Ligand code: HEM
Ligand code: HEM
Ligand SMILES: [Fe+2]
């Protein structure tokens with residue numbers, strides 16, 4: 001309902017605030033299981049039994065396979081290739097293409113990545129991208145599906161094993177995916193696609209090419225899958241826990257070469273969270289990121305296009321601000337001497353008086369007690385300034401002290417002299433004879 | 442002459458400014474050779490022939506020796522040991538003990554270092570320390586005896602070969618050395634000491650112990666000396682030319698591990714110039730500085746004491762300030778968007794009008810033209826904000842943008858809206874009905 005106050009000048013209708021019905025606590029409304037406490041009676045309902053079964057049975061089947069099946073060299077090599085293929089499906093396809101739209105891809109490349117992603121058995125493109133967009137939009141909050149604040153194991157695998165409350169996961173816009181026929185088809189037939197790509201294809205390839213059906217199933221199928229799983233899970237766990245934060249430390253994402261190594265380049269995660277629609281995760285050419293290289297190679301032959309890079313200027317602005325933050329924290333930990341506004345005020349006469357019993361030096365209007373100072377310029381010169389205004393001597397008259405000396409000086413402050421910047425000759429009475437008016441013209 | 446205006450309150454006599462005789466240009470006053478132009482007739486008088494002869498004949502004699510003398514393994518090993526011994530005499534003794542008083546040493550250690558320094562044939566302690574103190578006090582100026590601004594070769598060796606104008610070298614306080622009997626003795630008999638330690642001792646050692654008088658002279662004597670010379674000369678040349686400046690870049694001194702490697706640790710020269718009376722040059726334990734380790738070991742057995750270290754707090758203050766400088770320069774090179782005070786002012790109606798033909802978004806009172814922006818949150822959301830005040834949406838209403846997004850936003854600024862921070866509802870006329878007085882209570 002819009003307010004009818006038509007305004008010809010601005011030609012716009014302004015909606016009035018609709019009447020929101022007051023929310024009331026309804027004790028009879030059905031509660032999601034995660035809103036209920038864990039009890040002996042309901043604890044089994046807290047789990048996502050499909051995920052639990054899959055994620056535990058794959059490693060078990062894999063171990064059984066390793067113990068009972070000889071490993072052929074050819075199968076080993078194929079397993080590695082298939083590992084990279086399925087890993088790329090997730091990193092280059094699911095993640096950078098569909099979840100982040102960081103570049104555009106021609107149909108054959110989309111098929112290739114979707115096939116790899118299916119072989120990785122990590123859910124449909126739509127399911128994966130929806131959660132991942134929520135992860136970026138609500139990082140480290142309760143709406144983040146793999147919120148690392150709930151610990152390593154939760155972010156790594158717990159979030160799949162424990163049944164999720166759909167109302168808790170942050171909402172994101174996936175209209176682009178819902179209107180993409182290929183993505184919708186992938187979502188509908190995912191379970192068949194995945195079973196076929198993850199287990200059937202590797203068995204058949206190893207079987208028909210060198211007669212190792214069983215090895216193909218166990219090594220290139222199951223074991224390879226377990227590796228791919230935990231490698232990609234590491235992006236949600238490790239990459240939010242270990243490493244540096246050169247671009248932005250307001251979220252938990254971190255850069256670490258080990259995570260990058262394990263995840264085909266996704267470990268430069270601090271950069272990625274700061275600039276999520278950059279097709280690169282490793283910014284500079286030498287930062288390990290094979291996914292970025294594959295996408296770039298595809299762009300050379302026209303399979304990929306419109307590769308998105310964040311402007312260098314913006315990236316550097318992020319780094320400057322982050323380094324400034326780190327520097328400010330460091331600065332705050334150091335002793336910069338009592339601030340001038342906190343120091344007591346001392347009469348010049350008082351300064352002269354106290355100088356007789358302790359080593360006081362007046363520099364820049366501030367009285368310093370240099371007890372214990374080992375002067376690099378010699379104790380003689382230092383002693384010559386006791387009870388005097390050594391401003392000129394300190395600032396170049398005798399020696400133009402370095403920045404380090406000025407810093408050190410500030411830690412010896414004890415008082416501000418009344419009026420400041422007093423010159424001996426002035427205070428001594430000689431100054432009183434100078435006609436004041438002259439100073440003003 | 443002091444002014445007699447005795448002031449009982451302050452009990453000090455204040456000297457009046459003495460009458461300084463006016464300086465006149467005296468064309469008959471004898472000029473130092475370096476104040477005269479180089480001519481064919483006087484060019485030979487520009488050189489320091491003693492230094493020139495020594496510094497050129499040592500390498501020549503060395504090469505002659507290498508070509509005519511077989512090298513015994515024992516002599517080689519002894520040459521290396523003697524190299525370290527004479528190098529330490531300069532770094533641990535001449536430099537850190539006498540020139541910088543960075544620690545105190547018992548008599549046997551002073552003898553040891555003086556002997557090594559003599560074997561290095563680099564002048565007496567007094568001569569060396571005087572020039573070195575001037576180097577620190579007037580670094581990079583005309584008063585600096587080895588001013589690197591005159592080029593690599595001048596700082597390396599030229600300053601010794603060309604006769605120096607004593608009036609040009611900066612004055613320093615060496616009263617502590619002039620009153621030190623050992624230093625004065627070293628200065629008086631230096632030429633005999635040096636000849637004995639640099640050439641006689643190595644010949645005799647190699648001669649009496651394994652019959653290699655000739656090898657001892659040429660390898661452990663002359664060749665070793667040439668190496669020590671150029672290694673220490675590198676502190677004045679290389680260490681002021683290559684490397685980083687983490688502590689202070691207001692002078693030319695630099696840290697470089699290669700210079701450190703060549704000079705028994707003196708290559709962390711940026712630190713050394715910032716904190717010259719620290720007995721360490723390589724600050725952290727893993728920074729290569731064998732001289733510091735020797736001094737520290739001597740302190741364990743009581744040969745060295747009162748080891749001076751600059752307070753960690755002051756060192757870090759220097760680093761913070763230096764990093765701040767580097768950061769500020771970096772920041773200044775980046776585009777932070779047109780500053781608000783330079784932007785033109787646009788009426789809100791004008792903003793609405795122009796929005797019909799180009800993609801304008803009003804955020805935080807500033808109009809942005811987002812032509813060409815690839816929005817990571819999707820083009821749909823972006824488009825929904827065209828011609829609107831999207832402040833609330835941008836700042837959390839729809840999505841709380843990261844720091845990087847705020848930075849990017851600033852580069853799209855085109856105008857400030859009259860009054861700023863306008864809210865649609867207000868401008869549309871609905872706002873006009875709100876009684877203004879209510880706002881003030
Ligand atoms: C009152 C507190 C003072 C402090 C904390 C202080 C500190 C320092 C420090 C840290 C240095 C070595 C770093 C550098 O080269 O700048 C230095 C050197 C020097 N200071 Fe001071 N100073 C003080 C007072 C003075 C005064 C009053 C004089 C002269 C009257 C003086 C004369 C010199 C000279 C000549 C050097 C150079 C030594 C050399 O490199 O040969 N200082 N001072
Ligand atoms: C007008 C200039 C805008 C610029 C320069 C801009 C820039 C950005 C950037 C750089 C990001 C990715 C980095 C980040 O996570 O913060 C982003 C994400 C996002 N923006 Fe904007 N934005 C603009 C306007 C808007 C508007 C008006 C809306 C909403 C009405 C919006 C909604 C979003 C959302 C929802 C995301 C999160 C995308 C995701 O991670 O799924 N943006 N924006
Ligand atoms: Fe993440």
Ligand SMILES: [Fe+2]
Pocket residue numbers: 095100132136272276
């Ligand atoms: Fe991502």
Ligand SMILES: [Fe+2]
Pocket residue numbers: 576676677681694710714
């Ligand atoms: Fe130097």
Ligand SMILES: [Fe+2]
Pocket residue numbers: 536541573577713717
């Ligand atoms: Fe020095």
